[in-house]
Amino acid sequence: MKSRLLFVDDDANVLDGLRRVLRSQRDEWDMHFAGSGAEALQIMDVYPIDIIVADLSMPVMNGVELLENVMDRYPETIRMVLSGRSESGLFMKAVAVTHQYLSKPCNPEILKSAIAQATESKIFLQDENLKKLISNIGALPSVPRLYRDVSQELKSPEASLNKIGEMISSEPGMAAKVLQLANSAYFGRRHGISKISEAVSYLGLDRVAQLILAINAFAEFNPAVSGSFPIERLWTHSNSTAARAKQIAEDQHAESKTRDDAFTAGLLHDIGKLILASRFPEEYAAVLTKAMTDQIPLYLAERETFSITHAEVGAYLLAIWGLPNPIVEAAAYHHNPTTIPVQSFSALTAVHAADALEYMADSEAVH
Numbered sequence: 001m002k003s004r005l006l007f008v009d010d011d012a013n014v015l016d017g018l019r020r021v022l023r024s025q026r027d028e029w030d031m032h033f034a035g036s037g038a039e040a041l042q043i044m045d046v047y048p049i050d051i052i053v054a055d056l057s058m059p060v061m062n063g064v065e066l067l068e069n070v071m072d073r074y075p076e077t078i079r080m081v082l083s084g085r086s087e088s089g090l091f092m093k094a095v096a097v098t099h100q101y102l103s104k105p106c107n108p109e110i111l112k113s114a115i116a117q118a119t120e121s122k123i124f125l126q127d128e129n130l131k132k133l134i135s136n137i138g139a140l141p142s143v144p145r146l147y148r149d150v151s152q153e154l155k156s157p158e159a160s161l162n163k164i165g166e167m168i169s170s171e172p173g174m175a176a177k178v179l180q181l182a183n184s185a186y187f188g189r190r191h192g193i194s195k196i197s198e199a200v201s202y203l204g205l206d207r208v209a210q211l212i213l214a215i216n217a218f219a220e221f222n223p224a225v226s227g228s229f230p231i232e233r234l235w236t237h238s239n240s241t242a243a244r245a246k247q248i249a250e251d252q253h254a255e256s257k258t259r260d261d262a263f264t265a266g267l268l269h270d271i272g273k274l275i276l277a278s279r280f281p282e283e284y285a286a287v288l289t290k291a292m293t294d295q296i297p298l299y300l301a302e303r304e305t306f307s308i309t310h311a312e313v314g315a316y317l318l319a320i321w322g323l324p325n326p327i328v329e330a331a332a333y334h335h336n337p338t339t340i341p342v343q344s345f346s347a348l349t350a351v352h353a354a355d356a357l358e359y360m361a362d363s364e365a366v367h
């Protein structure tokens with residue numbers, strides 16, 4: 001089935017430009033265009049929309065108000081913003097309701113690939129049980145601002161270590177975690193790094209944005225909210241799975257992109273547990289107890305209660321955040337990699353093996 005997209009902008013020239021550059025996608029995408037928030041909502045009354053791409057500053061109903069409305073009425077729709085840099089006031093408000101941002105003017109190729117990536121999450125969306133669960137959760141956390149800023153900086157040709165260091169230092173909790181990681185055994189080093197810029201260069205520029213994403217996800221799901229959930233333990237497990245997955249990829253002489261994907265996927269593979277534990281604290285506590293008493297893997301206990309596991313929930317979040325497909329796939333299938341037909345070595349293979357080895361090493365862990 002074609003993906004259904006809706007573009008909203010009060011500037012007719014922008015809509016015409018979008019129509020023109022996206023014409024080549026006509027066979028794959030069913031595209032709708034609206035000149036106002038009201039018109040967009042009218043369209044959504046009639047056609048189910050997979051992805052909405054909205055401008056922020058629009059008269060009468062601005063982009064934030066529109067997306068709030070969409071979030072309430074159609075929680076399964078992926079919400080993207082396409083806006084100019086001058087709209088910074090609205091931009092800050094949009095953080096709570098947006099899954100992904102694109103800045104105007106947008107290179108057509110970047111636009112197409114961002115949308116294509118988001119449409120791939122549809123394979124997860126089509127699962128009825130997941131749909132139900134996601135609509136009960138309502139709003140999923142949007143991609144963290146710091147991650148967005150740092151990724152943007154990394155893309156610029158004159159990306160500077162000091163600038164990225166400064167960005168991270170502006171959030172003390174984040175800075176502390178980055179330093180802790182740089183000094184941790186996972187990275188082969190125990191103590192001695194005290195400057196953020198030094199930590200960033202030691203961990204690797206590319207990896208820093210992914211670490212921010214993971215650290216943020218863990219901070220977002222406050223352990224107080226998630227009750228009895230052993231969040232520190234999951235953090236440790238995620239870190240060691242990441243390091244091990246990267247090591248496995250290296251041992252297999254995988255190309256450098258696969259090694260990096262293996263690391264990120266290791267870090268994020270169990271993120272669905274955080275969502276379930278923080279959004280359904282009581283049910284999840286019961287799931288944990290059941291897995292322990294019956295000595296079954298956690299994901300089987302989850303399936304009994306939610307009809308879905310942390311793997312699909314996590315993959316869904318990563319997909320709407322726009323992470324590369326190999327990472328989404330690794331999260332989705334890390335318990336049963338053979339269910340997808342790809343046979344070659346990938347981040348998925350690395351994470352599956354690393355995860356299994358980690359659980360073998362830790363007899364009290366639940367997975």
Ligand SMILES: [Fe+2]
Binds near residue numbers: 269270334335367
């Ligand atoms: Fe898992």
Ligand SMILES: [Fe+2]
Binds near residue numbers: 237241269270367
């Ligand atoms: Fe795991």
